Amino acid sequence: MASPWTSWAIAALATAGVILRPFAWPECVWAVSGAVLLVALGLLTPQDALTGLTKGTDVYLFLTGMMLLSELARQEGLFDWLAARAARMAKGSPTRLFTLVFAVGTLVTIFLSNDATAVVLTPAVAAAARAAKAEQPLPYLFTCALIANAASFVLPISNPANLVIYGSHMPPLLQFLPHYALPSALSIGTTYIVLGWTQRRALRQHISAAIDVPALPPAGKMAAFGIAATAAVLLTASGAGIPLGLPTFLAGAATAILVLTRSTCGALEVMKTISWGVLPLVAGLFVLVQSLAKTGVTASLSNLLRHAVHNAPTLAAWGSGTALAIGCNLVNNLPAGLIAGRVVEMAQVPEPVRTAVLIGVDLGPNLSVTGSLATILWLTALRREGHHVSAWQFLKLGALVMPPALVLAVAGVFVLR
Numbered sequence: 001m002a003s004p005w006t007s008w009a010i011a012a013l014a015t016a017g018v019i020l021r022p023f024a025w026p027e028c029v030w031a032v033s034g035a036v037l038l039v040a041l042g043l044l045t046p047q048d049a050l051t052g053l054t055k056g057t058d059v060y061l062f063l064t065g066m067m068l069l070s071e072l073a074r075q076e077g078l079f080d081w082l083a084a085r086a087a088r089m090a091k092g093s094p095t096r097l098f099t100l101v102f103a104v105g106t107l108v109t110i111f112l113s114n115d116a117t118a119v120v121l122t123p124a125v126a127a128a129a130r131a132a133k134a135e136q137p138l139p140y141l142f143t144c145a146l147i148a149n150a151a152s153f154v155l156p157i158s159n160p161a162n163l164v165i166y167g168s169h170m171p172p173l174l175q176f177l178p179h180y181a182l183p184s185a186l187s188i189g190t191t192y193i194v195l196g197w198t199q200r201r202a203l204r205q206h207i208s209a210a211i212d213v214p215a216l217p218p219a220g221k222m223a224a225f226g227i228a229a230t231a232a233v234l235l236t237a238s239g240a241g242i243p244l245g246l247p248t249f250l251a252g253a254a255t256a257i258l259v260l261t262r263s264t265c266g267a268l269e270v271m272k273t274i275s276w277g278v279l280p281l282v283a284g285l286f287v288l289v290q291s292l293a294k295t296g297v298t299a300s301l302s303n304l305l306r307h308a309v310h311n312a313p314t315l316a317a318w319g320s321g322t323a324l325a326i327g328c329n330l331v332n333n334l335p336a337g338l339i340a341g342r343v344v345e346m347a348q349v350p351e352p353v354r355t356a357v358l359i360g361v362d363l364g365p366n367l368s369v370t371g372s373l374a375t376i377l378w379l380t381a382l383r384r385e386g387h388h389v390s391a392w393q394f395l396k397l398g399a400l401v402m403p404p405a406l407v408l409a410v411a412g413v414f415v416l417r
Helices: 004-020 027-040 046-054 057-075 078-090 094-112 114-131 138-150 160-169 173-198 218-239 245-260 267-273 278-294 297-311 313-331 333-347 351-367 373-384 391-415
Strands: none
Touching: 004 027, 004 278, 004 313, 027 046, 027 278, 046 278, 057 078, 057 114, 057 160, 057 218, 057 245, 057 267, 057 278, 078 094, 078 114, 078 218, 094 114, 094 138, 094 173, 094 218, 114 138, 114 373, 138 173, 138 351, 138 373, 138 391, 160 333, 160 351, 173 351, 173 391, 218 245, 245 267, 278 297, 278 313, 278 333, 278 373, 297 313, 297 333, 313 333, 313 351, 313 391, 333 351, 351 373, 351 391
8 A cells, every 4th residue: 555655745746836836837737737646656546536526616616607707807897997996096195095905805805705806806906006007016916815815704705615614514694703703803904904014115106196097888887797796696695505606607607698798709708818727726636635635634633633622622723723824825725624624523623613723724825825726816817917926925925914813813713702
């Protein structure tokens, strides 16, 4: 029997490839290559690989719907219109523009998910920076990535990882909110303060106050309506305990049909410009996690957590939340959430521990570019807009922003208990 170390090594190398992108190859190449290598070496059976792939079905549908909505909005000028409106509201103040972007990002994350913030908002913010003639657009673009994770545990729909952690045991919305309201407020507030402090020099730059707002065509208005309707659909689905993937996909498809009836763009043109490489990237990550589960990692971790909770519940919450906050940067938070969800279910942990685990999975990815799918989607959106952020550049910022937000958010779990 092959040593589990071989599977762990392949998973680690594949993840490193996703982070570092050697030879400038797309992230999906490394994730898929690692998955294929595991099967080719007999470390994972084709059936187990297929099981891993199918676990991501809801995520694939969710992402497809969101990417479709984003591309339609971009092509129909909705982003340019929103960007010009935001730049005009800033009235020449870079700090006001930063605050506006942060506030909008918070709302989009809460009601449309962190992936939507990365996919939908990032191009709009890039356009806003261009419209305002900002010499340094990165402070505004970093906001999209960091708030996408910092605000992602306000509602169950704010992050697909939330559904993974709770599985079929997701509490009703009115029970979920009290658990996470204070930790979310602390996470969002701390992220705003620390990020603003790190970007204080860049936010002294001059930006233009003379902004022309273009007219929004009928197809653009239809795209805006589709995004708003999708938010309502997701809230309804979440309240009813329905997985979000299919409703998001159907909402995106319905919006596409309506928009294309009024658009000068063809369906093929829209399909060509969507970043489809995200889907095999996610699929590869799910297979990598399946291989780790087959090595017995899940059972060992559940025993360890059960023992820790028995001896010191509060310390177990802090330890598990912190460990996951760091660990999800090594394997991405969706796969880490899959493992963590199974571990907490097997260990039958008390609610504060589960809450800390979810906070670690959601907020921890603000440390590195590989921490969450939302951040990877953000990087993809940046490249399309002609901007580049290295893994080291993001890590230096994340090392300042994420830890204080994590500490205060986890501390908030215990304030009202």
